[in-house]
Amino acid sequence: MSNILEVRNVVKKYGDYTALNNVSLSVPKGSIYGLLGPNGAGKTSLIRIINQITMPDSGEVFLDGEKLQPHHIQHIGYLPEERGLYKSMKVGEQCLYLAQLKGLSKQEAKKQLDFWFEKLGIQGWWNKKIEELSKGMAQKVQFVVTVLHKPKLLIFDEPFSGFDPVNANIIKDEILELKKQGSTIIFSTHRMESVEELCDHIALIHKSNKLIEGKLTDVKREFRTHHFEVGILTANVEGLMYDLTQNFTVNPADFKSLNDDLKLEIGLGTANPNELLSILTQRGQVTHFVEKIPTANEIFIKTVSQN
């Protein structure tokens, strides 16, 4: 799979402050790419460089194999975290204007707008002013403006903030739909459950440096601790515990279960899960046996607190 976006050794300084220190990223075509990092890590600086709002001090950015050029903005759709539209301008006019700035002809923009307004059920808003809309409604308009020109690359900065659960779901479905149609999506967020749900690739930026990058499953594999959650029904708890502590690290665990079973978290170390399983089956009835996979949230916190 080729990369839609490649960031190579980008450095960006503001005076004495280094916002991005030699950051490289590869965003595969057709992926949903989670750009993670604590506040002030340099995510927005990077996004602004991709959008050509600011220029990197050194390093290069390639979009679809070409070095970033001014006309590339037509292929990028950007939804900034700080939303905003002209308050006293009518919704329709405003969308037409912003679409035309992205290089669409007036007719094409009109066609796309009709399509999206109908899709999101906001046809009646054409002549309303933004100041007459609620925050969530304005967000919907903003979303339309971002995707209107069918960009190859979409950059969403906290796309769900400000939406109620129903509308957040509509937007999530639209994002997945866009992915299906071939768009690549960069997704910057602090909401780890949506990272877990949507992203197939992630990168973590912390203190101006990229610390982690890769497929979410690969990253998780890298961060696996070989801990298993085990539920077992046994008459001889002491015997079981003796066997287990001889070979593994054992801790009490807490997970939901329908049985009145013994709940343990067992660190395998270098051992094979089958070895654990054979000990368990000798001693009782296994009701639960799951590898503890690190969540994106755990990876995030672990990485950030270690550095």
Place this chain on the structure above:
Amino acid sequence: MSILSLIIKREFIAKVRNKSFIVMTFLSPLLFVGIAVFVGFLASMKADLKRIAIHDEGGNFVKEFVNDEEYAYYDLSKIDLQLVKDSVLGESYEGLIYIPKTDSLSTVQNQVQFISNDSPSMDYILDVEDIIANKITDYNYEKLAIDTARINLAKADVSIVLKKASGEETVKGLNEIKLFLGGIFGYLIMMFIVIYGNFVMRSVIEEKTNRIIEIIISSVKPFQLMMGKIIGNSLAGILQFLIWTVLGLILFFIFSTVFGMQMGAGSAVSAEAVAQANPSGFVEKLPLYINEFKQLPLFTLLFSFVIYFIGGFFLYSSFYAAIGAAVDNETDSQQFLLPIILPLILGVYIGFFTVLNDPHGTVATVFSIFPLTSPIVMLMRIPFGVPWWQLVLSMISLYATFFLVVWFAAKIYRVGILMYGKKPTWKELYKWMKY
């Protein structure tokens, strides 16, 4: 449609549709006319009659003081001086002219007093001095046995005829006309810069506070956005001036039709007054004025007006745009605005004071070439005739500065529009230029 023209169109429409623009456009001519009428009304009101007491001990002067619309004189020579002084203090009279009795009228000239609690106007004191001086002069002539009729015959009335080297006759008071003409243009430019420069700044701040700026500049270059704003707003301003001109002409037409009678009567009176004031004949000189007016470099003036208008407005609105980008709200902009407004005010002052006295002096010349004041000062100088090399130099320096300032302003603008929550200092602005 190109990106720049899209932005210009949006800025123009946003400005023109704004309620305050519509109100300003149609209300301010009415307001202007209203103020003019009000001032005219105030000027036509009669001043209060002032009562002046005269205590003329010799009785030689009191007959010379004749009542007029402003002053009524009361001969209180017979009443004790102290009593009269008291009544001045008691404010029954505005003032008291006290002329003591002397042996000879000639010696009274330095002993006349004007006693008043208020300070009288300079003009009035000069008038009183003239009245007394004339009387004493007449008395002196008589005493020296000089025939006053013959003296009057001998008096000459000189009126210098102004001519150019080419031999054409010119008229006095032309400097005022020239200054008035150049002044109007210069003043217009200043007003336009201040009003519309502020609009540019506000429009930048609005985009910043609306947070739409990030979306816009992910589609267009900040420089394009800035230029689009400046051009769009200046077009809106030009439209406003055009509407005012048309409205002015219509109002003038209505006034001259409806009030035709009164105005006709009024102008007859003033023509009479002019004829009285200028016995040598204003009417005969009128063709001279018109001729002189035609001789003014009107084409150069109009052409330069356009050039300086565009250059000056663009130069200053780049400053305004940069300031708008640097601050979060209008209140913070004050500290940066002062250095911008100062040269404008300086330009107007130099225009009205220095140029009138000495249109081609060093000060006027320097400031008509200095780019921050040239749009105002040079326009005021042009009616007096400016060497072409100065004009060219001034325009070149204006446009060169404009490009330089736009370049710097664009840098501050580019960084500033994405900065929030910080109240920037001059030092910080300097740092932004290097980002």
